[in-house]
Structure formats: C-alpha cells, structure tokens
Amino acid sequence: MASAAVAADIQQRFHRVRQRTVALAAPLSAEDLMVQSMPDASPGKWHLAHTTWFFEQFVLSRRAGHAPRHPAWMVLFNSYYQSVGPMHARPHRGLLSRPSLAEVLDYRRYVDEAVSEQLLTGDDPDLATLVELGLNHEQQHQELLLTDIKHALWCNPLRPAYDERAPAASSAAVPMRFVAGREGVVEIGHGGSGFAFDNETPRHRALLQPHALANRLVTNAEYLAFIHDGGYREPGLWLSDGWATVQAEGWQRPLYWQDDLACEFTLHGVMAFDPEAPVSHLSYFEADAFARWAGARLPTEAEWESAAATLPVQGNLQDGGHFHPLPAPTDGNGLLQMFGDVWEWTASPYVSYPGFQPLPGSLGEYNGKFMNGQWVLRGGSCVTPCDHVRASYRNFFPPHARWQFAGIRLGHDR
Template sequence: MPQLSPLAGDTLAQRYRRVRQQTVQLCAGLTAEDMMVQSMPDASPAKWHLAHTTWFFEQFVLARDPRYRPRNRAWNYLFNSYYQSVGPMHARPQRGLLSRPTLEEVLAYRRHVDQALDSMLARGDETASAAVIELGLQHEQQHQELLLTDIQHAFWNNPLLPAYLQAAALPAATTSAPLQYLPGAEGVVEIGHAGEGFAFDNETPRHRALLAPHALANRLVTNEEYAAFVHDGGYREPSLWLSDGWATVQNEGWQRPLYWRPDLASAFSLSGVQALDPNAPVCHLSYFEADAFARWAGARLPTEAEWEAAAAALPVQGNLLDGMPRPPQAAHGTGLLQMYGDAWEWTASPYVAYPGFRPLPGALGEYNGKFMCGQWVLRGGSCATPLGHVRASYRNFFPSQARWQFVGLRLAKDR
C-alpha cells in the first residue's frame, strides 16, 4: 500500500481537513447551475467531482466501520467512477443529467462523511486505513485539477465566455530564458518510486533504464514559438503529423491550440479571454500537436526516463496550485527550468507497466493499471496541480487527442 507523505508537522486529520476544504473553496465562485454542466464526455460536472471524491472515502474507508451509516445507498451507483468490482455505475457521458441530488444535498453528503472520518481519526482508528485515507487525499487532489480544467472547458462552451476568476495583474512585459539544450544523463539510471513518501502503484517498482546520449531543452515551448509553427502552416502539412494525428486534425478542424482565438494573440482562460503572453508556455495541446511541433522544430519529445532522470535532482517547486490557480508563467533563470508546474509535459513514452509492476490489491487495483493501453505519459504537473501532490516519479497519462488539460511540451534531441 502507499506510504504517507503529510506536510511537515501535519497530522493525518489536519491534512484531511485541509485537502477537503480546498476542494470546496475551489467551487466558492461557482453557482449551482455552473456546477451541473458537463461540456463533453471526458469532463465531469463540478458537483459530481464533489460527490465522487466523497464517495471514495465512504466506499474504501468508512464502509469498513460497522458503526458507519451511509447517507444514501443509491448514491453508490451515481458516484462510482469506474470501479467495476465495486458495482455498476451511472454512464460517464450522462453525469451532467444528474440534477438530483441537489448541490445542497451533495455538500451535506460531504459534511456527513467528513464528520465520520473526523470521528474515526479522533478515536485513533485510522491505523489500518491510514494508507487508504492518504490515497483518497491524493485522489481528491487529482480531482481538484480536473475540476478546474473541466469548468474552464464548460465556460469556454458558453457563448458569454464567463470567467472563473478575476485576472491577476500582469507585469507590463515579460521575457523568457533563451532556449538552450542541456546534456542529460546517459547510461544506466534508476527511475520509479524510491520508497520514501507517497506514490501511486503505477510509479513502482523502481527499476533500471538505459539512456542514450541526449539533451533536454532548458524550458517549455512558449506561445510565441508555437505561434510560429501555426503561421508556418503546421496544421496544413501532413508530413509533420502521425497518421492518426493528421486524421484528427482533418476530422476536428484543428487550426491552433484549444482556447486560442483566431487572432493567435488571445486565448480563453480561467479568467476569460485574455491576451496571450508570448513568453509563457503554450498549453492545452494534444500529444499529436506536441509531436508535430517537435518534428517541425527538428527535435523530439523526451522519454519519461530522460525526464525523470533530470528532474530527480531538482527541488519540487514551481507554479503549482496553492490557493487559486495562476496562469502559466514565463521561464526565468538558468539550468533546467519549469520541470514542475506551469504545464504538464507530453513524453514520447506510452503509458505501460514498469517491469515487475503489481497493482494494489482488491478494487483499488483498478485505480491505474487497467488504463495502461493507448495512452501517453505526462510529467511535471501544471499550474492546476496542487502543491505537494507531484514528484519526480509521478506518472500522469492521457490519450493522444486530449487537449483540455494544462499540457505543453519540452523539446529533446539526440546527441
């Protein structure tokens, strides 16, 4: 089971309350109507995120306590996501049809479960469930990011283009560190969770990987650099694209990143339509777009082993979610920059099991392992990834066409 990684001085009870409160705080500016919208099958309503993360604790922690009484047993069907071994579930594309239970009932459900967890922790009964509680908190932090990306997509689909939050004051002008390629480690390296602190099962076991000589870009690709690709006809040149990528471009009519306006100078954001910062990282790209840009730039995407070998020696700090999100920021400084935060980074590595991988026992084994097909690994976290949630060995994953997340790219080259 996963190990614990509370912040210094935190008890598990304190960490539980803080993470749970943060989810509700992210919804403070949303109306009940906002929180019911589902703009596409891959997204979920904010109300469903609030309920599902609560169901997780009820199902995998409180259900073991004979003293616990569920709020409503019928909700097991509504708020189960994909745990087939737990029972049947409401169809994912139809979550936006769930006008009942109401938002008030869902918030009362959260309070009901939180009170039961608080009582368990106060009694000192958490020892047997501590690892599952921590897994539940990490799971909730994942949903905090999804809540933000899903509401951005929902607001983008509204002709009024409403803002989730007020735009932060930006400096008069920004600059970005010049693009450089820095030599990466080569030879045999070890990647994967080293055994200290929390990790999901898909980060294990730690194992050896062989790296050929290569170099990594010192920072993420910027809006200005990606705009040059668009102006150069990148979306009209089939030779730059994987076959499925070119078919997607044609079928979906892609001409620029998701949320960019036709003027290529502004984009829809959590703060509504804003001018694009040319030196900030480009984001909301699919794997297909990242791969095509890398080919156009005479480079490639890094492998996840190359990325992790470089990131492992760096502190986990950057533009991560701490309160309310800030948009991706321009890179400043020397050395490898933006390895954590700002935008997730597509890698050239398919999401498959590490050698010797074993999923968690029971229903929790469905958390990661069964998705190891047809997806690509992302690394590093984004401006919507909660602070303290990401680490060098963290493996996020999405299918090739996904582009509503805060995802950009870092270039790599062979040496």
C-alpha cells in the first residue's frame, strides 16, 4: 500500500497534468480541435479524449465491476493497442464530429473524479505506478497537441496564430565550438529512482570512441547557408531514401519556412525568422545531409546521453510558454541547449537495449513494437514539459518526419 505522502503527491500531480492539457487546448475553438491535417497528426479533441481513455482502460478497469462510461468510445479513442480491442482508423480521426467537445470535456471530468477516488482508497499497490505512466503518456500528448495544431493552422491560408504573443527577441550569436566527450566504457539508460519508459531500460554499458559535440544547436542562419550552397540540389549529400524523398516531395527548405527564406510559420503566426535561433522542423534526412555538408556528423544517442547526464534539465521547454526555439544563452559555458528548444536527431536507429523487456500485458505495446525503421531523438523541445524529459529519454520518429520541433547538434570524431 502506498504511503499517504506518495498518494497525496500523485493526486496533486494527476490534477496538475490533467488541467494543463485542458489549458493548452483552451485557446482553440471546437472547430480547431476537430481538424486533422494529415494522417500522422490527430485532432486536439482526439488527444483530449484518448488520454482520458488511457486512464479508463488501464486504471479504472482494475476496479471490480467497472463498466465503460461510453462503450463505443473505447473503440473511437483506442490508438494502437491491438490486444485491448478494435480501434477507429487513425487517418479518419478528423471525421469524428461526434462526440462533441463538450461531451469529451465532460468525459474527462468523469474519469478525473473516478481516478481520484481510486487513488484515495490506497488498496492497489500498482495504482500509483500506472497513474504515473498515464501522466507521462498525457504529457507526450500535450506536446503532440501543440505540434499537430501548428501543422493544422499552417495548412489554413489565413495562417492563424495559436498564441498572439511574440517569443523573446534575439540575443547575440554564440560561436560554435566543439566540446570533447567522454571516451571508453560508459553506462547509459535509466537507472535508480524516478519514472522512465520501458525503452530507456535496462541501464547498460556502451563504448564511446574519441568524439566531440557542438556546444550549441545549428541555427537558422547556418541552415540558410546550406540552402544557398545548393544543399537540396546535391545528391551526394543525401542518403538514398532521403534524396528520393526530396525529389518526390519537392523539399527546398524546412517545413514551415516561407518562399522568401526569411519568414517562418510559428505558433505565434508568420514571423521573420531569427537567424540565431535553432533551425527546426527538419527530418532526419535533412539533419544528416546538413551534417555531411558541414563536414561533421550527427551524434550517437550514447554520446548525447553521456554528455547530458551530468547537466540539469533546464532550458526553453513548454513551461516557459515561448512555444518556439530561442537562441543559445550568451552567458553559458560548455554544452548549451541540451534540453529544450528542439529535439535533436541522433545517428542511432531506434532499437532495443541489451536485455530489454517490454511492460507486461497490453502496456507492452507502448514502445517496443515501434522499434523498426525509426531514429532516436534526444533532449526535448520548446513544447516538452520540463518534468517529463530527462537525459535517458528516447524519442523516436521515422526519418521523413518533419512536423515535430526537431533540429541538429553536430558531432565529429577526434
């Protein structure tokens, strides 16, 4: 049985995270929250409902005699958990005009009250662990809600803003330099106390060759130089699949840059891009091509984690409310921007660690079954909650994905 202090802490965190999701959706209309702009994105209303479904499916269902509040919704808002039943097709989530937004918010209130009551009983030793998993799952969807609505608003010719407030003004440029990393045998992966997803475990040894990492992220100005130098026209810089994608999709610049190569679409609307801010919304293919053009490479995830493990989790994250990458701080030393601003593509494919064991039961579908054809990103972004990310956190996307806040830190061999 969990102690009273642990129960009180998880209660407070439960309400804080759940309320934060609703607050992030608050600037959006019911129409905004129904839009699905591409198959990889989901409507905001679906995010609000799916995160609630997760708690009903994996927490409330543990109560004897629990019956779903809306049985048909258990199909509508299942994402990819084949072992718990059928699901509505992902590309068609934007067709769900019913249930209404008001009904979804009422569903959230019902589940919130029921989970709170269940936590108060304190008679389930696994309950706090499951709720913590659900909260970290919800924080992932908070980030997706913002990245998905950014894509949807960009698809609108009016280019409306999610947040009218402009992000912070530029600071002076921070010269790029390379910081030597650790060499030899190191340990990576989650260890000790605190939450971690199953794909961060087990902690294990990795061998690092002599290498160095850039002290900051690649900027808009540096990426613009790559474009002007014909980076999107030189096949020798690209992986084969990357070059085929550039040709098929007609890529000539990062996703949200405008034709003038001076402005970009942001959650604050169309703005002149800051030359010193990190370039974002790049695919793995683009990140890898830029690194080749720059005479460098992308770091491995072991190199990145070894460097980040000694640093505090602080930076331009969701909690700051900027919702846009910012220039590197000029008063910092060593490695800058390791957490926040943009997710950093690594040179590592998303595969299991030695000795990996997925979670038991249906929750084993959470991460393990996606370990195929994807690449690891590290460090969080400007829309990642601060208490959600850590040095061992492994994000992953297919190499063509661009709608996430993803950018570049360079590395090289020594």
